[in-house]
Amino acid sequence: MIYAFKIGFLDVRWVDIVDILLVSVLIYQVYKLLKGSVAVRVLIGFLVLYLIYLIVRAAEMELLAGILGQFMGVGVLAAIIIFSQEIRKFLLILGKSTFRQDGILKSIMIWKRKEEKEQFNITPVIEAAKSLSATNTGALIVFSKNSELKFYADTGDLMDAVVSKRLLISIFNKHSPLHDGAIILFKNRIKAARCILPVSERELPAQYGMRHRAAMGMSEATDTLTMIISEETGQISIARNGVIDSNLLIPEIRKRINSYLSEAKQEKETEEANLEVAS
Numbered sequence: 335m336i337y338a339f340k341i342g343f344l345d346v347r348w349v350d351i352v353d354i355l356l357v358s359v360l361i362y363q364v365y366k367l368l369k370g371s372v373a374v375r376v377l378i379g380f381l382v383l384y385l386i387y388l389i390v391r392a393a394e395m396e397l398l399a400g401i402l403g404q405f406m407g408v409g410v411l412a413a414i415i416i417f418s419q420e421i422r423k424f425l426l427i428l429g430k431s432t433f434r435q436d437g438i439l440k441s442i443m444i445w446k447r448k449e450e451k452e453q454f455n456i457t458p459v460i461e462a463a464k465s466l467s468a469t470n471t472g473a474l475i476v477f478s479k480n481s482e483l484k485f486y487a488d489t490g491d492l493m494d495a496v497v498s499k500r501l502l503i504s505i506f507n508k509h510s511p512l513h514d515g516a517i518i519l520f521k522n523r524i525k526a527a528r529c530i531l532p533v534s535e536r537e538l539p540a541q542y543g544m545r546h547r548a549a550m551g552m553s554e555a556t557d558t559l560t561m562i563i564s565e566e567t568g569q570i571s572i573a574r575n576g577v578i579d580s581n582l583l584i585p586e587i588r589k590r591i592n593s594y595l596s597e598a599k600q601e602k603e604t605e606e607a608n609l610e611v612a613s
């Protein structure tokens with residue numbers, strides 16, 4: 335056995351150091367995932383209880399150790415039930431990175447390359463946003479750069495229509511049967527309307543209602559950018575990577591959407607370059 339060093343009577347192996355580092359990374363990732371949600375308090379509660387259990391066991395307090403031991407026995411099952419939402423999110427994040435790899439494979443195909451040349455013209459969306467904001471018409475618009483988000487598109491009405499200012503205004507008109515929920519934009523097309531987005535469970539400022547909460551949830555669960563137009567104030571906000579930036583001006587909104595979409599372009603160009611180097 336190869337030992338790294340010794341602390342008193344304790345022999346520390348290299349594998350123990352790697353083990354500790356990996357557990358630290360895992361705990362940090364779990365903390366990052368739970369940060370800001372009520373689940374983090376439950377997790378702290380669990381950890382405190384576990385610590386007490388270890389102390390009680392070391393002190394050989396048989397009765398209390400027995401009771402806490404029983405509780406710890408079902409702890410894993412209880413944690414799966416309590417943290418089911420967070421576990422889902424974690425698996426979604428894992429799936430997302432796998433999906434990117436899937437994108438690399440797909441880009442090998444020539445027909446896919448042709449498709450990728452399409453440019454997203456965001457001007458109709460910006461023009462519609464100005465008009466919706468001026469009339470205090472609520473709207474939720476999801477931009478997706480990597481996939482058509484079938485899972486979420488299927489929760490609404492599938493459309494596959496060309497993006498236009500008039501169509502966007504019509505969809506979000508308060509009397510339109512399609513105005514509720516979100517629309518999903520992918521490759522210059524409105525893929526679906528009336529979509530239900532995942533709702534964030536974080537503590538959000540009081541002025542944010544369900545529309546903002548849904549945009550936040552979407553940005554936590556997927557690699558998308560969501561534009562929110564408030565029915566109450568007409569303000570336009572953007573949710574991305576679990577952060578909402580409110581009351582943005584039109585030039586800033588345009589810049590952020592373009593930068594989000596160009597990230598996709600850059601990613602694809604890098605993939606193509608990698609493929610060319612490899613071939």
Ligand SMILES: Nc1ncnc2c1ncn2[C@@H]1O[C@H](COP(=O)(O)OP(=O)(O)OP(=O)(O)O)[C@@H](O)[C@H]1O
Nearest residue numbers: 472514515530531542543544545546548564565566
């Ligand atoms: N899970 C969801 N997915 C998509 N859209 C949703 C979801 N939940 C609520 N909405 C949309 O949000 C609307 C309700 O918005 P609400 O007034 O509660 O939000 P808000 O954040 O206060 O926004 P506003 O500033 O526009 O009032 C619903 O009518 C519906 O269109």
